[in-house]
Structures are given as C-alpha cells and as structure tokens.
Amino acid sequence: MLIYIVVGSVREGRTAIKVANWVLQATTELAFKDIQTEIIDLKEWDLPLFAGAHPPASGIYDQPKQQQWADKIAQAQAFILISPEYNHGYSPALKNALDYLGKEWQGKSAAYIGYGSTNGSRSIDQIRQVGTQLGLVDSNAVLEIRDIFKRNQTETFEANEFEIKTLKAIIEKLQKYHVR
Known part of the structure; x- marks a missing residue:
C-alpha cells in the first residue's frame, strides 16, 4: 500500500515539511508490513492556480501540469494530508x-494532520468536507x-x-x- 504524505504548505519557513519528514521517518521506524510512504511536497510541484477549461470531475485535463499531477496522485492508495491553519481554514495551496x-x-x-492556533482543528474540519466531496x-x-508555536524552534519536528x-x-x- 502506497501512502502519500502531502505537504500542504508552500510558505518559507513552513512547519508542514518538518511534520512530513517526521511522518516519513516514523512510519519507517514503526515497520508496518506492506506500507510504503512518500512525501509529496506541493512547493516542489508548484501547481499554478487552477484555471482549466473543464471541471476536473469531467476527467478532461487541459493544463500541462494537471495530467502530471493526475498520474502521480493515481499511484497512491491513501493520503495523509498535512495542513496548517490559516485564518480559520486550511492552506490555499x-x-x-x-x-x-x-x-x-x-x-x-485519507487521514489528516493539522496544527495552528486551535491545533489545526478548523483546518482539518474544512479539508475533511472537501475530501469527502471529492x-x-x-x-x-x-x-x-x-x-x-512553542515546539517549532528547531529544524526537525520532535x-x-x-x-x-x-x-x-x-x-x-x-x-x-484501504479498498484492494
């Protein structure tokens, strides 16, 4: 089973990448049988603001990166979505x-990891609604x-x-x- 750890922040100095690296390392250390994990960093993907001519539900992907993104996401069986809480919501990226x-x-x-002023609860609530709709x-x-905010003082998340x-x-x- 392939699980993508999706880094939902693209900001400089972001905490999400630190959390994602911890998730990747910890899942390896926990030694789950038949589990593979990979970090999908939205900052590296640099997806332009969606402006396709067709709704994604149509399956017609007309933006150059859209098909690449579709091919990548299609490979995973599960996702851990990591998001900070921005203004009572989750990240626009x-x-x-x-x-x-x-x-x-x-x-x-899908599973959800959040952090922020309410420990990410509002971010997670909203992203779960969107995920269910998708x-x-x-x-x-x-x-x-x-x-x-107290714990994010080093280069790694402890x-x-x-x-x-x-x-x-x-x-x-x-x-x-996971549906096989």
Missing part, C-alpha cells in the same frame, strides 16, 4: 491541489498537533509519545479503509 483532479482521489482513504474515504484518523501513538493509529486506519 492544498485546496488548489485537491481541486485540480477528480477521479484520482475517489475511493482512497470521494476520499475519511478514515476518521486525525492528529491535531498541540503547542506548535513528536511526543501521544503523537507517535496517534500516527500508528492513523496508519492502521488507513490500512483498514
């Missing part, structure tokens, strides 16, 4: 990336990172015991909801 496609999201399990299977697996246990539960739920 992540919304844009989700809006680019239609069928590639459908029937695949056909992602909500595995009900969520990690809200507490005290991110998870606590609760977060490690929650990540393990997230992977288990993604496996459970």
Whole structure:
C-alpha cells in the first residue's frame, strides 16, 4: 500500500515539511508490513492556480501540469494530508491541489494532520468536507498537533509519545479503509 504524505504548505519557513519528514521517518521506524510512504511536497510541484477549461470531475485535463499531477496522485492508495491553519481554514495551496483532479482521489482513504492556533482543528474540519466531496474515504484518523508555536524552534519536528501513538493509529486506519 502506497501512502502519500502531502505537504500542504508552500510558505518559507513552513512547519508542514518538518511534520512530513517526521511522518516519513516514523512510519519507517514503526515497520508496518506492506506500507510504503512518500512525501509529496506541493512547493516542489508548484501547481499554478487552477484555471482549466473543464471541471476536473469531467476527467478532461487541459493544463500541462494537471495530467502530471493526475498520474502521480493515481499511484497512491491513501493520503495523509498535512495542513496548517490559516485564518480559520486550511492552506490555499492544498485546496488548489485537491481541486485540480477528480477521479484520482475517489475511493482512497485519507487521514489528516493539522496544527495552528486551535491545533489545526478548523483546518482539518474544512479539508475533511472537501475530501469527502471529492470521494476520499475519511478514515476518521486525525492528529491535531498541540503547542506548535512553542515546539517549532528547531529544524526537525520532535513528536511526543501521544503523537507517535496517534500516527500508528492513523496508519492502521488507513490500512483498514484501504479498498484492494
């Protein structure tokens, strides 16, 4: 099972990449059987603001990067979507990336990691609604990172015991909801 860890922030000095690197390392250390993880960094993808002539649900992809993005997303069976909370919502880069496609999201399990002033709860609430509309299977697996502003002082994200246990539960739920 291939799980993409989607870095939903493109800002300079972003925390999402630190969290994604921790998720990648921790899933390897937890040694899940038949699990592969890969970081998908939206900053590297640099998707222009979606302005296609056809709605993505049509499956007609007319922007150059749109088909490349579709081909990449189609490979995964599940997603861990990481988003900061911006103004009581989730990042516009992540919304844009989700809006680019239609069928590639459908029937695949999703989990959510958020952080911010309310530990990312508002961000996660909104992204779950959009994910459900796109056909992602909500595995009900969520990690809200507490005290991110105090803890984000180094180059790496240092998870606590609760977060490690929650990540393990997230992977288990993604496996459970994975349709083979």
